[in-house]
Amino acid sequence: MPKKETKIKSKTPFEWKTPKGTADILPKEQEARRFFWQVGTAVSELHDFYLLETPLLETEELFAAAFGERFEDVGKTFFTLKDREGEKLALRFSPHIPAMRSYLANHLAYFASPLKVFSWNPVFRAIDPKEGFLREFREWAFEVIGEADPIYDGEIILATYDFLRSLKLKNVKLSITSAGCRVCRPAFKQKLKSYYRPLKDQVCKDCAKAIEENPYALARCEDEKCRAVRADAPIVLDYLCQSCNNHFKSVLELVEDNGIPYVPDPYLLPLNDYSDRTTFEFFVPDYPLPIAAGGRYDYLAEALKARFVPAVGAGVGMERAIEAMKRQGVVPHPKIKPRVFFVVLSEQAKKAALHLMNMLRESGVAVVEVVGKKTLKAQLRTSDKLGIRLALILGQKEVFEGTIIVRDTTTGAQETIVTDRLVEEVKKRLAAK
Numbered sequence: 001m002p003k004k005e006t007k008i009k010s011k012t013p014f015e016w017k018t019p020k021g022t023a024d025i026l027p028k029e030q031e032a033r034r035f036f037w038q039v040g041t042a043v044s045e046l047h048d049f050y051l052l053e054t055p056l057l058e059t060e061e062l063f064a065a066a067f068g069e070r071f072e073d074v075g076k077t078f079f080t081l082k083d084r085e086g087e088k089l090a091l092r093f094s095p096h097i098p099a100m101r102s103y104l105a106n107h108l109a110y111f112a113s114p115l116k117v118f119s120w121n122p123v124f125r126a127i128d129p130k131e132g133f134l135r136e137f138r139e140w141a142f143e144v145i146g147e148a149d150p151i152y153d154g155e156i157i158l159a160t161y162d163f164l165r166s167l168k169l170k171n172v173k174l175s176i177t178s179a180g181c182r183v184c185r186p187a188f189k190q191k192l193k194s195y196y197r198p199l200k201d202q203v204c205k206d207c208a209k210a211i212e213e214n215p216y217a218l219a220r221c222e223d224e225k226c227r228a229v230r231a232d233a234p235i236v237l238d239y240l241c242q243s244c245n246n247h248f249k250s251v252l253e254l255v256e257d258n259g260i261p262y263v264p265d266p267y268l269l270p271l272n273d274y275s276d277r278t279t280f281e282f283f284v285p286d287y288p289l290p291i292a293a294g295g296r297y298d299y300l301a302e303a304l305k306a307r308f309v310p311a312v313g314a315g316v317g318m319e320r321a322i323e324a325m326k327r328q329g330v331v332p333h334p335k336i337k338p339r340v341f342f343v344v345l346s347e348q349a350k351k352a353a354l355h356l357m358n359m360l361r362e363s364g365v366a367v368v369e370v371v372g373k374k375t376l377k378a379q380l381r382t383s384d385k386l387g388i389r390l391a392l393i394l395g396q397k398e399v400f401e402g403t404i405i406v407r408d409t410t411t412g413a414q415e416t417i418v419t420d421r422l423v424e425e426v427k428k429r430l431a432a433k
């Protein structure tokens with residue numbers, strides 16, 4: 001029925017928009033992102049993390065296995081698709097589930113133990129987009145896989161803190177708790193259920209539903225009624241087993257020893273069953289949402305049908321960090337300012353010009369190239385606007401003779417030199433300025 005197609009067309013006219021919750025990242029936004037990336041790379045190397053890249057596509061089964069009983073709810077926020085054979089795939093939903101899958105699949109324990117990796121691929125969530133919650137976003141994630149020792153919780157927290165500080169964010173603060181383990185957690189959940197059951201009518205609809213299924217969810221609700229009820233609820237720190245207690249104490253010691261400002265937040269409980277013990281978030285006062293978050297996920301490998309592999313990780317949200325930087329007036333390192341202006345006078349000179357520009361760039365001189373059909377005079381005006389005082393001019397004649405024109409744009413004085421001397425001459429003139 002070809003008519004149908006026409007009908008759809010007229011109903012939903014084509015628009016030049018990106019899908020809901022995604023965005024084009026325009027050239028003017030790249031400076032801050034490049035800065036973020038540079039800081040991330042430097043901090044990752046400093047803390048000895050290796051880059052691990054996993055695909056943007058995983059099987060849906062992987063995430064379903066990771067979330068277990070929570071899949072029914074969490075699965076609604078997966079972006080899924082089917083390949084031609086009918087296999088169900090899902091877009092990268094979180095950084096650490098694929099990292100653990102890769103660790104198991106590639107026997108990465110033989111590469112390093114514990115394995116310390118970072119990643120920064122996009123993450124996808126089929127959620128209703130709002131400020132700070134996108135459908136496609138970037139997270140710079142750190143993972144330490146294969147160790148339960150609290151020293152690694154400390155290391156992850158330190159690397160994350162170092163990252164945020166290196167972004168020049170001010171007043172960075174850590175919120176932290178322990179969520180207990182499979183030994184102590186069931187008893188605490190029972191306590192929560194018994195506390196909330198008689199108060200079912202006093203909390204919001206979602207919370208009322210969560211009392212039996214996932215009482216940890218009640219701790220996170222922002223509803224005023226729920227917060228009022230929460231004030232007298234039992235807190236996790238009173239129910240930790242000896243082992244969790246010692247673990248948490250050691251983590252806090254590391255936090256204190258390294259001078260990281262923190263507040264204990266017993267309501268910071270993870271909603272996933274594979275997460276346990278240390279759970280944390282980083283904030284700055286100028287931005288309402290956490291900029292980074294992380295914690296232990298000791299039970300993830302088992303959920304993926306493997307042996308027990310303890311692990312801890314964290315992610316720094318790129319979009320949120322950049323927004324917080326903006327609000328704090330942080331200026332990312334400016335791009336290296338071009339110091340030489342290169343004018344190519346003819347299409348035929350273009351190839352030779354590329355070679356010369358490359359030579360200059362390799363020797364550390366930042367060059368800006370002029371393209372387009374403007375007159376030489378108009379081009380030199382652009383150079384003036386950019387504050388560049390040295391122009392190189394190359395036409396067909398110069399290419400033929402193996403020369404180039406060097407022009408001081410302030411005085412207008414110019415000189416023709418052989419290209420063999422170009423790098424040396426440019427450096428000399430730049431040094432004199």
Ligand SMILES: [Zn+2]
Nearest residue numbers: 181184241244
């Ligand atoms: Zn415990």
Ligand SMILES: [Zn+2]
Nearest residue numbers: 204207221226
């Ligand atoms: Zn609620």
